[in-house]
Amino acid sequence: MSDAELEKLKEQLEELLEKRFVKPSVSPWGAPVLLVKKKDGSMCLCIDYRQLNK
Template sequence: MDWLAKYQAVIVCAEKIVRIHWGNETLIIHGDVPGAAPVARAPYRLAPSEMKELAEQLKELSDKGFIRPSSSPWGTPFLFVKKKDGSFRMCIDYWELNKLT
C-alpha cells in the first residue's frame, strides 16, 4: 500500500487501467486481454489468524479507496507471508493470469 501511495498509482476499475507516475512519465497498464476467458481460481485455505489479517487489510485498502467490492468473473488466490517483525505481507498469486500475457 505504501508503494501505491509513493508512486501515486491510480487504479481505474471500470476502465481496467492502472496509471503509475514514474518520474516525469506516466506508465499506463491496460487490464483487458482480447479473447481471453476469465480466470478464477479458488482461494487458498487460511488460518484463523490469517482470516483476521485479511479482514483488516481489506478494510484498510477499501477505506483508502484502493479496492471496492466486485462481482468480476476474474479472480486469483493470495497467501500471507510472515515478516521478521511478525506482521503479514499479502502476496497475490498471479500465476494463472500471467500465463495470458
Template sequence: ITNDIRNGAEPISKAPYRMAPVELKELKEQLQELLENGFIRPSVSPWGAPVLFVKKKDGSM
C-alpha cells in the same frame, strides 16, 4: 514480456486456500483498510486470485 489475452475464455475455478483464523482476521482488516482508502473496490468478476500470507522477520504479515 508478452501476455496473450484470449477474449471469451472461461474462468478457471479453484477452491480457495484454507486460512488460519488469525490469517483470515488479518486479511479482512487489510481488505477493509484498502477499501476505505480507495485502493480497491468491490468486484463481482468470476476471475480471482489466491491470497497467500508471508510472515516478515518480525512476525507480522
C-alpha cells in the same frame, strides 16, 4: 488459512477499501491470496497473479 490469518486478511482488505486502492467486484476472475509472515512477525498480503497474466 487459520482464523488468525483470516482476521488479518479482513483487516488489510478493509484498510485497502477505505483508501480506495481496491473496490468490491463480482468478476468470475480472481487470484489466490495468501499472507506471508515477515521477519518482524507482521503479515504481508500477497496475491498470485501468474495465472491471470498468462
